[in-house]
Amino acid sequence: MPSDTNITVTGRHIEVTDAIRDFATKKIEAIHIDYPKIVEARVVVDVQKDRQMAEIVLFCADHITIQASTSCDDLYAAIDETITKIMRRMRKHKTRLMKHYRPHRSKSIRKLDEKVYEEDVLDYDDTDAPEDPKPVRISREGYDLRTMYKEDAIMELEISGKPFVLYRNARRNVLQIVYRLRPGEYSIIELGNELKA
Numbered sequence: 001m002p003s004d005t006n007i008t009v010t011g012r013h014i015e016v017t018d019a020i021r022d023f024a025t026k027k028i029e030a031i032h033i034d035y036p037k038i039v040e041a042r043v044v045v046d047v048q049k050d051r052q053m054a055e056i057v058l059f060c061a062d063h064i065t066i067q068a069s070t071s072c073d074d075l076y077a078a079i080d081e082t083i084t085k086i087m088r089r090m091r092k093h094k095t096r097l098m099k100h101y102r103p104h105r106s107k108s109i110r111k112l113d114e115k116v117y118e119e120d121v122l123d124y125d126d127t128d129a130p131e132d133p134k135p136v137r138i139s140r141e142g143y144d145l146r147t148m149y150k151e152d153a154i155m156e157l158e159i160s161g162k163p164f165v166l167y168r169n170a171r172r173n174v175l176q177i178v179y180r181l182r183p184g185e186y187s188i189i190e191l192g193n194e195l196k197a
Contacts (some may be wrong), residue, residue, distance in 0.1 A: 001075075001174055005028075005029075005038050005039065005040065006039075006040045006041070007024075007025050007028055007029075007040075007041045007042075007043070008041070008042050008043065009021045009024045009025065009043040009044075009045070010042070010043070010044055011044070011045050011046070011047075011163075012044065012046040013046060013047050013048055014045060014046070014047040016045065017080060018117060020045060020075065020076075023076060023079060024043045024054075024056075024079050026042070026081070027079060027080070027083045028041045028056070031072075031083070031086070031087060031090070033087060033091065033094065035063040036060035036061055036064045036066075036090065036093050037060055037165050038058050038059075038060050039059050039060055039061060040058070040059040041056065041057070041058050041059070042056070042057045042059075043055070043079070044056075044057075045075055045079070047075060048092075048178070050073065051071045051073075052072060052073065052074060052075040052078055052079060053070065053071040054070055054075065054079040054081075054082045055067070055068070055069035055071065055076035055082065056068055056069070056079075056082045056083065057191070058090075063129045064093060066086055066089050066090060066093070068082050068086045068089065069082060070082045070085065078089070083190070084093060093167035102159060132192060140187070144166055144169070145166060145167065145168060145175075147167065147168040147169075147170050148167050148168075148169075148170055149169070149170050149171065150169065150176070150188065152167075153165045153167045153176070153178045154178055154186055156176055157180060163179060163180075164177050164178065164179040165177070165178050165179075174190055174191070175191040176188050176189065176190050177189040177191065177193065181193070
């Protein structure tokens with residue numbers, strides 16, 4: 001979870017101590033589910049004579065709001081149980097995303113054949129060739145090549161917001177690039193022949 005996530009802890013009928021605030025904050029920061037991404041978290045604790053309640057509201061990317069609350073005899077236990085409920089609901093969102101973006105074999109994934117052209121098919125020769133455009137900025141960054149199934153690569157594409165995902169196909173052991181054609185439709189480019197393990 002990003003360290004810059006805004007987490008607020010407030011109390012009703014109780015003064016929020018540093019211990020309560022730290023406990024709730026660490027619990028939320030320990031959520032490692034990668035979707036939906038948490039933008040802001042609000043925790044409300046309420047202590048009354050017959051109950052102690054914790055309510056957590058997560059404001060996430062893609063306009064997703066997840067809320068859960070628990071009442072019990074112990075405030076820390078209420079926070080713990082509420083975090084468990086929150087994580088369960090986050091997993092449901094992730095499962096729903098995977099089902100929604102699961103590609104159909106016949107339509108959603110298209111493989112493009114690699115083609116090599118001779119120079120004589122170009123519309124101009126070297127003398128008439130325009131100058132290469134000068135880039136405004138070139139950003140270099142490392143890329144962690146992972147082995148995964150194409151369904152996981154598509155989910156990674158949606159979660160990360162990247163323009164493409166390069167990965168090693170876990171079924172066929174080949175390098176592939178998946179990118180988005182339009183919402184709900186994807187294309188895969190396969191790089192080279194099958195690779196040795």
